[in-house]
Amino acid sequence: MPSYAAPVKETMFLLNDVLNIEKYNNLEGFADATPDMIEAILGEAGKMAEELLQPLNQVGDSEGCVRSDDGSVRTPTGFKAAYDQYSENGWGALPFPEEFGGQNLPATINACVAEYVSSANMAFGMYPGLTSGAVAALLEHASEEQKQTYVPKMISGEWSGTMNLTEPHCGTDLGMLRTKAVRQDDGSFKISGQKIFISAGEHDLTSNIIHLVIARIEGAPEGVDGISLFIVPKFVLDADGNPGERNGVVCGSLEEKMGIHGNSTAVLNYDDATGYLVGTENRGLKAMFVMMNEARLGVGVQGLAQSEVAYQNAVTYAQDRLQGRSISGTKEPEKKADPIIVHPDVRRVLMTIKSFNEAARALVMWTALKGDIHRRSDNEEDKQAADDMMGLLTPIVKGVITDKGFDNTVMAQQMYGGHGYVAEWGMEQFVRDARIAMIYEGANGIQALDLVGRKLPSKGGRAVQAYFKEVGSFCSAHKDNDDMKPFIAPLSKALTDLQTATMWLMQNGMANPDNAGAASTDYMHLFGLVAFGHMWGLMAVAAHEKIASGDGDKEFYEKKLVTGKFFMERVMPEHMAHLARIQTGADTMMTLNAEAF
Amino acid sequence: MPSYAAPVKETMFLLNDVLNIEKYNNLEGFADATPDMIEAILGEAGKMAEELLQPLNQVGDSEGCVRSDDGSVRTPTGFKAAYDQYSENGWGALPFPEEFGGQNLPATINACVAEYVSSANMAFGMYPGLTSGAVAALLEHASEEQKQTYVPKMISGEWSGTMNLTEPHCGTDLGMLRTKAVRQDDGSFKISGQKIFISAGEHDLTSNIIHLVIARIEGAPEGVDGISLFIVPKFVLDADGNPGERNGVVCGSLEEKMGIHGNSTAVLNYDDATGYLVGTENRGLKAMFVMMNEARLGVGVQGLAQSEVAYQNAVTYAQDRLQGRSISGTKEPEKKADPIIVHPDVRRVLMTIKSFNEAARALVMWTALKGDIHRRSDNEEDKQAADDMMGLLTPIVKGVITDKGFDNTVMAQQMYGGHGYVAEWGMEQFVRDARIAMIYEGANGIQALDLVGRKLPSKGGRAVQAYFKEVGSFCSAHKDNDDMKPFIAPLSKALTDLQTATMWLMQNGMANPDNAGAASTDYMHLFGLVAFGHMWGLMAVAAHEKIASGDGDKEFYEKKLVTGKFFMERVMPEHMAHLARIQTGADTMMTLNAEAF
Numbered sequence A, B: 001m002p003s004y005a006a007p008v009k010e011t012m013f014l015l016n017d018v019l020n021i022e023k024y025n026n027l028e029g030f031a032d033a034t035p036d037m038i039e040a041i042l043g044e045a046g047k048m049a050e051e052l053l054q055p056l057n058q059v060g061d062s063e064g065c066v067r068s069d070d071g072s073v074r075t076p077t078g079f080k081a082a083y084d085q086y087s088e089n090g091w092g093a094l095p096f097p098e099e100f101g102g103q104n105l106p107a108t109i110n111a112c113v114a115e116y117v118s119s120a121n122m123a124f125g126m127y128p129g130l131t132s133g134a135v136a137a138l139l140e141h142a143s144e145e146q147k148q149t150y151v152p153k154m155i156s157g158e159w160s161g162t163m164n165l166t167e168p169h170c171g172t173d174l175g176m177l178r179t180k181a182v183r184q185d186d187g188s189f190k191i192s193g194q195k196i197f198i199s200a201g202e203h204d205l206t207s208n209i210i211h212l213v214i215a216r217i218e219g220a221p222e223g224v225d226g227i228s229l230f231i232v233p234k235f236v237l238d239a240d241g242n243p244g245e246r247n248g249v250v251c252g253s254l255e256e257k258m259g260i261h262g263n264s265t266a267v268l269n270y271d272d273a274t275g276y277l278v279g280t281e282n283r284g285l286k287a288m289f290v291m292m293n294e295a296r297l298g299v300g301v302q303g304l305a306q307s308e309v310a311y312q313n314a315v316t317y318a319q320d321r322l323q324g325r326s327i328s329g330t331k332e333p334e335k336k337a338d339p340i341i342v343h344p345d346v347r348r349v350l351m352t353i354k355s356f357n358e359a360a361r362a363l364v365m366w367t368a369l370k371g372d373i374h375r376r377s378d379n380e381e382d383k384q385a386a387d388d389m390m391g392l393l394t395p396i397v398k399g400v401i402t403d404k405g406f407d408n409t410v411m412a413q414q415m416y417g418g419h420g421y422v423a424e425w426g427m428e429q430f431v432r433d434a435r436i437a438m439i440y441e442g443a444n445g446i447q448a449l450d451l452v453g454r455k456l457p458s459k460g461g462r463a464v465q466a467y468f469k470e471v472g473s474f475c476s477a478h479k480d481n482d483d484m485k486p487f488i489a490p491l492s493k494a495l496t497d498l499q500t501a502t503m504w505l506m507q508n509g510m511a512n513p514d515n516a517g518a519a520s521t522d523y524m525h526l527f528g529l530v531a532f533g534h535m536w537g538l539m540a541v542a543a544h545e546k547i548a549s550g551d552g553d554k555e556f557y558e559k560k561l562v563t564g565k566f567f568m569e570r571v572m573p574e575h576m577a578h579l580a581r582i583q584t585g586a587d588t589m590m591t592l593n594a595e596a597f
Helices: A008-018 A035-063 A079-088 A107-141 A144-155 A284-320 A344-376 A380-415 A417-421 A427-437 A444-455 A458-478 A482-511 A513-549 A554-571 A574-582 A587-591 B008-018 B035-063 B079-088 B107-120 B122-141 B144-155 B284-320 B344-376 B380-415 B417-421 B427-437 B444-455 B458-478 B482-511 B513-549 B554-571 B574-582
Strands: A159-164 A180-183 A189-199 A208-217 A228-233 A235-237 A243-246 A249-254 A265-278 B159-164 B180-183 B189-199 B208-217 B228-233 B235-237 B243-246 B249-254 B265-278
Touching: A008 A035, A008 A107, A008 A344, A008 A513, A008 A554, A035 A079, A035 A107, A035 A427, A079 A107, A107 A144, A107 A159, A107 A208, A107 A228, A107 A265, A107 A284, A107 A344, A107 A427, A144 A159, A144 A208, A144 A228, A159 A189, A159 A284, A189 A208, A189 A228, A208 A265, A208 A284, A228 A235, A228 A284, A284 A344, A284 A380, A284 A427, A344 A380, A344 A513, A344 A554, A344 B444, A344 B513, A380 A417, A380 A427, A380 A444, A380 A458, A380 A513, A417 A427, A427 B427, A444 A458, A444 A513, A444 B344, A458 A482, A458 A513, A482 A513, A482 A554, A482 A574, A513 A554, A513 A574, A513 A587, A513 B344, A574 B574, A587 B344, A587 B554, B008 B035, B008 B107, B008 B344, B008 B513, B008 B554, B035 B079, B035 B107, B035 B122, B035 B427, B079 B122, B107 B122, B107 B284, B107 B344, B122 B144, B122 B159, B122 B208, B122 B228, B122 B265, B122 B284, B122 B427, B144 B159, B144 B208, B144 B228, B159 B189, B159 B284, B189 B208, B189 B228, B208 B265, B208 B284, B228 B235, B228 B284, B284 B344, B284 B380, B284 B427, B344 B380, B344 B513, B344 B554, B380 B417, B380 B427, B380 B444, B380 B458, B380 B513, B417 B427, B444 B458, B444 B513, B458 B482, B458 B513, B482 B513, B482 B554, B482 B574, B513 B554, B513 B574
Parallel strands: A159 A208, A180 A208, B159 B208, B180 B208
Antiparallel strands: A180 A189, A189 A265, A208 A228, A228 A265, A235 A243, A249 A265, B180 B189, B189 B265, B208 B228, B228 B265, B235 B243, B249 B265
């Protein structure tokens, strides 16, 4: 049976000592969130994740969601009761405005809670997660009346939300979508078409489901400039705003999939379903992108979350499992064998995952904080700088953290030997669940293209230049500090390689765009190394300061320094290989005809 | 629905043009296997895999094996009929001596057939695969009478075989095993204990199952020097040598596992089961190791096989799926979108897998040929050199090919976007099936330790020195050939790094064995890069020669050169990162207390 303990202490270290969240008291809602209050909230969130959600993780996987012939869907045993409790306790309301029933807490705090929830039960967490994404899109783009009508009940958890983009013939290339919207005399639309891969698309947790659907209004232009966004409630609201008549959207089937069995992945068939336009006609994709950016950060959190829970269980097993003797001499002679954590190769794996998790958590929170600044600051310059940075880092958070997070679940599973392959131990579920995060909300190859093709050149490279300046200044500021040498030297090298790669891209991607495409995934991961390295730098500075001050848990801070040093020694060197690959360009991979493969 | 086409042309290229198998006509059984005959056999084997086994792959996964209350196990629909046909056509008999009903063909050819079988249906292939391993152990260690009694019916497929090592508390560390053997007056033994993770441990395919079981004879020394090997038939043979009385071994349960559902993974409970000692008392582990080396090569083949079939299906999808437009300009304007194979990042993935598969296949066959030379040559020097090389390369074949093979199934799955996560498309099954190959027959961390701790220092480093000489001579011989420069330059660099790492290990592993353990996995993968690079060098030489001669399919050989060049440009650079990691040593990862994780 796997277990989980929410890493509240880690989160608090990042909030208080690394990000110095108290500095941001000028942001709306931040002043109310004192360190003590945050700690109390995170403590409760951790308990909720550990006690309410984690015990349902394996049953969710083994039972899955079941569709009846009438198109209704039953979630796994215990999900409904847990969902009710989750909602009653207001967990779905954390980051939203008070006027709609939200608690107006920083999105940064919400990201921490999302990590705990996803570690405990990723499939469960997707139900409120999708709702949050839908709420974010409505708050940004819906009319005041639409907001008043839908948002409070979504924030309270009474209703849930979905996002409907993919169709059988188009996922990445949404310009090809066929779902049709026909304008009615009353201003509403009739929506018809088929959507697939709709997470939380049909279920028994809420009394209504608010689908956000992209479709093409009759006569709209072809391609992405003819896409509009609609609200399509499962039950059309009656005059009192309560769920009334059943709308023309039914779940045609559920996908049988590799993991996240506890979440229903629906094929939704729309047949003259009543829908309401959100925002401006033909500008639906832009509105949807708000939701997708939120969602991409959320998916990055899932990658971290699975890596964290898999790590915790790998540690427990490595501490308990007796097998063989340490090659440097028996460590526990009174036992039949030493615990496998004595073996360097086991430690290599555990330290690799640990050093990733801590950096990834820092990066998620650092990026989420940029989002908060962007949304809540009243300084235009700060807002813009934060938005630039969040846009630049979003593909890193999504693409790199889910790629590596998945690899980490595989490595953690490996610690268990044959037991890792057996369902009962729970390790293989982490692998299967984590796998989807590399795919949805824009497959990671698309994240890499977004980074290289959109985020880098955007506004003359303003964001990436600011980023290089920030990391470069950090390195300069600490390069003469002996304590920081193990961190600054490798980070500087990696930054130099990233800058070299960026220059190479500018020169060679212009001459032949295929060079940019050929470099994109390696470039994204190279960027990720620098971003994680930067986070380790920040954490090391904080740890040194805390140790020097004599405050707090010295052992905790010393462990940070060891873990960060491991990252620099063992994970960082990959930057060389990425740069070498990038610089070989596209020629060889583009040589063969498509038929020659 | 996934599909599969056996890569017979690839195999023939390796046999004829790269390995020049005709040179080995002096080896027993090789002269009979003319190129034409081999091609005919492989053609038939390919058809068998494609038409008989591949169609059962998904049903095997979805149905799995079912245990009844009486301990009997039903295999998936179609497995029994396919198994009968497989056996009738003699596929289980290929590499074994004629006196026991075998066909005496090179093991190298058998490895090729095993690849096709495993690509088509890995779970199925394990039933005859385990039998082959058991036969190999019996041929090497059993008495003449035991061989006559059991081997012919195992080779014919009438009976199957298993290997029983693991117990709940011991896998890697077999010295801890508890299964007991009590000597009886008639010279037989009574075996009692529990074995777990027994592949093909109970099923309905054969009229008897011959379990090879390691156990400790009462009074034997503790540890690995007190382990003996036993034959324990499911049905004890009657006076005529036919299955008679049911023996005291029952399947207590089947594991519910991540993949290879079509193969039964049994918990076997032995309760005073009749067993017969194989070979010398207390020398059982050595006998079992024969089987394990065969098995490790076979598992490496599984890694390649899943990578190959996943690749083939990724290619088909990439050629068919229309999504987006090429960034270097529309390629198929008459279609709604270009096929995704126009995108460099898609090609990067496909070329990465392709360049791995072709090198891995070469390495498997190169290593299997060493096994043939070792077993069949009458020149002592050749035998010993071949044995050294096979021993050295076995952990590479097992550890690296299964690690990378798994990664490749994940990358191939990624090509499918959301469809890759859905069971129906079959891609996620390849991932789940491939995953076990990293674990069983010695988890890959153990392979790395076997390489670093056993194979490298063995006989004063004789094997590794010979290997360096062989690869070094190859580089020297071709370094002035301009055509070969794209291959020799990167291979030489990687070889230098491998030699540097080897020196580092000798110096620092002596001082502190933890340094060797800390380096082991990176060292194994660094070694793998050199081994694959060497194979690409050999293939490139062969391709250049064929092109120069004007013989054969020029396009095929040119494709080889492009693929090899890709490997050198995009895969090879990893050697730098491996060396850098190795040289950081064990200190940082050994710093924390076990409780500090």
